[in-house]
Amino acid sequence: MTIRHHPDFASLMCCAAGSQPDAFAAVIASHLSVCADCRAEVSRMQEIGVALFDALAPADVDAAAPVIAMRAGEAEMGSAVDESVTATAREAPAGDVPLPLVSVLGARLDDLPWRWSAPGIWTHPVPLSENAGGELLMIKVGPGKEMPAHGHDGQELTIILRGAYTDTIGRFGVGDVADLDSDTEHTPVACATEGCICLVARDGKLRFKGPVARLLQPLIGL
Ligand SMILES: [Zn+2]
Known part of the structure; x- marks a missing residue:
């Protein structure tokens, strides 16, 4: 599979922050399940978000709000990304539905x-x-x-x-x-x-x- 068109940077950033509406997150997760480049990019964004969060002084609560959101989303979307990676590593079911959606739609x-x-x-x-x-x-x-x-x-x-x-x-x-x-x-x-x-x-x-x-x-x- 040769992928030529990837999600915009902003869409990957929303994915990393866990701030995407479910419908959009489903499409991004489907793409991440087949695109190692974007998986790496989202992981990198999440690492930056966590590092920024850890570096913040306690008084910077307002300024940190977006990063807090990113940190909060990390557990949720991070696990989704991890699941995509894990799912990709597993033997794929005999089908063509994206792996993150197989449990909902069948294979x-x-x-x-x-x-x-x-x-x-x-x-x-x-x-x-x-x-x-x-x-x-x-x-x-x-x-x-x-x-x-x-x-x-x-x-x-x-x-x-x-x-x-x-x-x-x-x-x-x-x-x-x-x-x-x-x-x-x-x-x-x-x-x-x-x-x-x-x-x-x-x-x-x-x-x-x-x-x-x-x-x-x-x-x-x-
Ligand atoms: Zn991609």
């Missing part, structure tokens, strides 16, 4: 209860706990199919799990992450032979550009 993407959303597009919402932040969705796009042109009301974090897609930013293959903010508008086109299955976290609705797509949006669940 095989083909076994998910896909719901038809539009011609050539199927979705499966990933259940999150009641107070979890963000929305997590599996999307399957048929070979050569095009997603309607859209922008985002918030951040959108996507990892490719099978096949690939191409947009104006480039080609995204298995393990790659597209870390998009509300300024980005794109029209992803799935790989002509394999199509594309991806895991998408977002904290805002998509903004479709075409009038037909906008009318259909409530019906197709995107």
